[in-house]
Amino acid sequence: MSTYKLYYFDGRGRAEISRLILAIAGQKFEDIRYQSNEWPSHKSEMPLDQMPVLEIDGMKLPQSMTIARFLARQFHLAGKDNLEQAKIEAVADTATDLLNKFGPIIWYQEEPEKKASISEFFANELPKHLHNLETLAKAYSNGGSFFVGNNLTFADLCVYDVLENILEVDANILNQYPWLKTNRDEVAKNTNIATYLINRSQTEF
Amino acid sequence: MSIYKLHYFNFRGRGELSRLVFAAAGQTFEDIRYERNEWPSNKSKMPLGQMPVLEFNGTQLPQSIPVARFLAKQFQLAGKDNLEQAKVDAVVDTIADLIVKYSPARWEPDETKKKALLKKIFAEDLDKHLQDLDVLRKLYGDGGPFFVGNHLTLADLYFYNTGQNLLQMDENSLNNYPWLKQNREEVEKQPKIAEYIKNRPEMPY
Numbered sequence: 200m201s202t203y204k205l206y207y208f209d210g211r212g213r214a215e216i217s218r219l220i221l222a223i224a225g226q227k228f229e230d231i232r233y234q235s236n237e238w239p240s241h242k243s244e245m246p247l248d249q250m251p252v253l254e255i256d257g258m259k260l261p262q263s264m265t266i267a268r269f270l271a272r273q274f275h276l277a278g279k280d281n282l283e284q285a286k287i288e289a290v291a292d293t294a295t296d297l298l299n300k301f302g303p304i305i306w307y308q309e310e311p312e313k314k315a316s317i318s319e320f321f322a323n324e325l326p327k328h329l330h331n332l333e334t335l336a337k338a339y340s341n342g343g344s345f346f347v348g349n350n351l352t353f354a355d356l357c358v359y360d361v362l363e364n365i366l367e368v369d370a371n372i373l374n375q376y377p378w379l380k381t382n383r384d385e386v387a388k389n390t391n392i393a394t395y396l397i398n399r400s401q402t403e404f
Numbered sequence: 405m406s407i408y409k410l411h412y413f414n415f416r417g418r419g420e421l422s423r424l425v426f427a428a429a430g431q432t433f434e435d436i437r438y439e440r441n442e443w444p445s446n447k448s449k450m451p452l453g454q455m456p457v458l459e460f461n462g463t464q465l466p467q468s469i470p471v472a473r474f475l476a477k478q479f480q481l482a483g484k485d486n487l488e489q490a491k492v493d494a495v496v497d498t499i500a501d502l503i504v505k506y507s508p509a510r511w512e513p514d515e516t517k518k519k520a521l522l523k524k525i526f527a528e529d530l531d532k533h534l535q536d537l538d539v540l541r542k543l544y545g546d547g548g549p550f551f552v553g554n555h556l557t558l559a560d561l562y563f564y565n566t567g568q569n570l571l572q573m574d575e576n577s578l579n580n581y582p583w584l585k586q587n588r589e590e591v592e593k594q595p596k597i598a599e600y601i602k603n604r605p606e607m608p609y
Contacts, residue, residue, distance in 0.1 A: 261494055282474065
């Protein structure tokens, strides 16, 4: 039995996708959260001086999406063969493109730039990524409610997590995207995810 | 008729990594290259209006890294098990971070601005990422010339191509990283790669 330790700050940020995977898999893990004032003394313990880091049986793995993809494969949420894995990763990468644009704005920017950047993002970035997600869903979902092949996979969790950040700022962003809305509802309905979300503490980010 | 078709522009860009994977594997494929003026009329054929796109068994796969990772898995260049794949992924993600750092400079159209940006990035930002790569090869490389586990993987191919771009922008950029230099030479020495490089069209990017 492998042991898992996940190191991150006390927030969702770039670690939540991995927490969602561990939750849905029902896998116990040490959810280590450093406050910002604790972080400097732990920085040198991480291979690339960054978090999240996953420690599996003593071996440290950096890079948030590497960790998430690894966990997805460990717990059979990554697709049944190479091609399905690739479809899932195409969706996940599209969601990550979104997070890479939006994350820095809400995590690092201050007012008044923040407000202007958010407006710009909603006007010029978000629509094309949502459209791209729906395009991939049409191509890969076999007509169902999940992104790839009729089962809940890493792709659905990734999109769920990224959109959560954006919905916090504007709860209406999916109004023109009924498939994405339904997909989101389906993820939230999963028993393990529902339980996880009820019990999860509210954090700043 | 090849079962693999790669659609990309007639330059290295985001398509070359996949071409290198095909080359390393000795796998034939249709290397469909578009000139810039041909692209607008073909754009709508691609799922996300972008390239590269891989066509395989009737499926279209977008997103350059998922495509490359899929091909690497198909040809046993992705890591021999889940954990090794994650180590390869961590290196790949770190190289991607490096590319994000230098891209604004690389594509700056104004020559004066470009020179200034390049100088700043090479002096201040790139070392962290190159050091990170050195850390990872020490952690995962088993003391050999390859990034992970003593054999050629996607990680080495990605660094090979990225290193070419770095050296183009600053021929001294790898002087402090003898292992990284040696790693590129090791990739170049592989007979199938050497053959591919000899025959491929020379492209500035």
